[in-house]
Amino acid sequence: MFWPAPMYLPLLVSAVLAVVAPWAGRRMAPRAGAWAMTCAAVVAAGTWLTELAILAFTAVGQLPPVAALGPWSVRVLAAEDPVDREFAAVCAGVVLVVLVSATVASWRRGRALVGAWRECRGLAAGGDLAVVEDPVPTAFAVLGLPGRVVVSSGMLRVLDARERSALLAHERAHLRHRHHLFTLILHLTAVVDPALRPLERAGAFAVERWADEDAGVVVSDRPLVARAIARAALASNRARTASLGATGGPVPQRVRALLAPPVPRRTGAALAFAALIAACGVSLAITAHDTERLFEAAMHAPRVTGARLPPR
Amino acid sequence: MPERNGRGEARRRARGELEGEVLAALWAAGGPVTAAVVQESVPGAAYTTVLTILTRLCDKGLVTRRREGRGHVYAPVDDQAGVVAAGMHSLLDEGGDRAAVLARFVSDLSDEDEQLLEQLLHGELPDRE
Numbered sequence: 001m002f003w004p005a006p007m008y009l010p011l012l013v014s015a016v017l018a019v020v021a022p023w024a025g026r027r028m029a030p031r032a033g034a035w036a037m038t039c040a041a042v043v044a045a046g047t048w049l050t051e052l053a054i055l056a057f058t059a060v061g062q063l064p065p066v067a068a069l070g071p072w073s074v075r076v077l078a079a080e081d082p083v084d085r086e087f088a089a090v091c092a093g094v095v096l097v098v099l100v101s102a103t104v105a106s107w108r109r110g111r112a113l114v115g116a117w118r119e120c121r122g123l124a125a126g127g128d129l130a131v132v133e134d135p136v137p138t139a140f141a142v143l144g145l146p147g148r149v150v151v152s153s154g155m156l157r158v159l160d161a162r163e164r165s166a167l168l169a170h171e172r173a174h175l176r177h178r179h180h181l182f183t184l185i186l187h188l189t190a191v192v193d194p195a196l197r198p199l200e201r202a203g204a205f206a207v208e209r210w211a212d213e214d215a216g217v218v219v220s221d222r223p224l225v226a227r228a229i230a231r232a233a234l235a236s237n238r239a240r241t242a243s244l245g246a247t248g249g250p251v252p253q254r255v256r257a258l259l260a261p262p263v264p265r266r267t268g269a270a271l272a273f274a275a276l277i278a279a280c281g282v283s284l285a286i287t288a289h290d291t292e293r294l295f296e297a298a299m300h301a302p303r304v305t306g307a308r309l310p311p312r
Numbered sequence: 313m314p315e316r317n318g319r320g321e322a323r324r325r326a327r328g329e330l331e332g333e334v335l336a337a338l339w340a341a342g343g344p345v346t347a348a349v350v351q352e353s354v355p356g357a358a359y360t361t362v363l364t365i366l367t368r369l370c371d372k373g374l375v376t377r378r379r380e381g382r383g384h385v386y387a388p389v390d391d392q393a394g395v396v397a398a399g400m401h402s403l404l405d406e407g408g409d410r411a412a413v414l415a416r417f418v419s420d421l422s423d424e425d426e427q428l429l430e431q432l433l434h435g436e437l438p439d440r441e
Contacts, residue, residue, distance in 0.1 A: 108409045109409050109412070109413065111409075112409035112410045112412070112413045113413045115410065116410065116413050116414060124372065124373065124374050125332075125374075126331045126332055126334065126335035126365075126369050126372065126374050126375075127327070127328035127329055127330065127331030127332035127333075127335070128328045128329060128331075128332050129331070129332030129333075129335055129336060131335055131336065131339045131388065133390040138416070138417075139416065139417035139418075140414040140415055140416040140417065141414070141415040142413075142414060142415075143413070146328075149332065151336065153339045153340075153388075153390075155417075156336050156339045156340040157339075157340055157342060159340070161337065161340070161352075161353035161354070161355065162355060164333070164336050164337070164340060164353075165333065165355055167417055168329070168332060168333060168336065170417060171415065171417060172329065174415040175415075179415055180413065180415060183412070183415075184413075187412070211415075226432070227433065229417070229418060230429045230432055230433040231433065232417055232418045233418035233419075233421055233425075233429060234421070234426065234429055234430065234433070236418060237420065237421045237426060250419070250425065251418055251419060251421055251425060251429065252425050252428045252429055252432065255429065255432050256432070259432070
């Protein structure tokens with residue numbers, strides 16, 4: 001009566017999305033790619049979590065106190081349930097683990113964002129720029145209201161005037177387009193669904209490339225941005241010994257991309273994203289509908305009084 | 313109404329950005345310089361605009377002005393250098409989440425990356441100086 005295969009379809013579709021999205025996203029122009037990959041990550045993680053919760057509920061619903069709330073028949077539910085009970089119990093465990101780790105990850109990232117903002121709020125800034133006296137070349141943007149670009153004097157001294165403009169344009173692009181939120185969302189979706197880690201990396205790289213291309217438009221010279229990135233990376237690499245957690249992508253790839261012609265609009269990749277996102281929704285709807293029918297059957301089976309019958 | 317706000321916001325932002333660029337140029341200069349020198353290294357800014365911004369930066373205490381010859385020379389102030397540099401190192405050195413929330417301009421390089429970049433910088437990149 002209930003086919004098991006559609007019950008697992010959303011897991012399959014979200015897995016396909018996790019594999020295809022980084023691949024398709026890398027082929028798109030950075031801005032479109034960043035948007036597509038972030039949306040795909042949210043949909044894939046949402047589908048995965050909702051599906052796990054649905055599967056888990058087929059087992060949770062068989063617990064007598066829960067069934068009494070329905071009310072539905074535990075006997076009928078157990079007989080008709082296409083989902084293996086042990087498997088459903090595992091799903092329930094995974095949902096709990098995911099919820100806890102997502103909460104922890106949000107808390108840690110949120111605290112880091114607020115902490116970075118607090119520390120940078122204290123810096124004296126000319127316009128949106130705070131310069132710190134430090135021979136080690138570094139530059140970064142901090143989210144805030146308003147956001148801040150922080151650059152060390154060492155970085156300003158290794159770049160020429162036009163390269164400095166390119167650097168500032170890159171960091172301002174991060175602030176203007178709220179890139180911190182993209183990377184935050186990508187990170188949290190990868191915590192919810194570890195299969196999305198390649199997508200997190202590809203998305204973060206697209207965000208970095210987006211800022212590069214934006215800077216290229218502002219200074220009207222893409223090779224100039226490439227040169228600024230290369231010079232800054234070489235200088236900061238020479239000055240630094242400690243290894244840092246690197247955001248963004250491999251620098252040579254960014255430089256190469258800026259030296260190559262701009263990526264044209266890729267309608268095919270965008271359509272692939274749209275189709276897979278739609279498939280997630282449809283498969284989830286089918287599963288939800290099947291589960292609803294399952295529980296409805298269990299509700300009507302024990303001849304509960306008319307008050308509980310749905311109005312027809 | 314929203315359009316006017318949008319334009320006002322854009323103007324304010326442009327002014328803030330120019331201020332940042334002037335400050336960056338002063339720091340890059342490495343020593344006290346005249347407004348004319350600053351103007352040369354801020355692409356597309358008028359001399360009077362640079363002067364206005366320098367005055368504003370002086371008022372904020374970010375820049376010092378000193379009489380030299382017939383004009384003024386300007387230099388960046390780093391009175392809180394110790395505190396600030398320490399704060400920035402702690403920002404970067406914490407790694408993990410702290411480093412991840414900063415949108416850094418460049419990430420670290422492997423040895424291979426370094427060689428590749430040297431090649432790109434000195435070979436294929438068209439040098440315009």
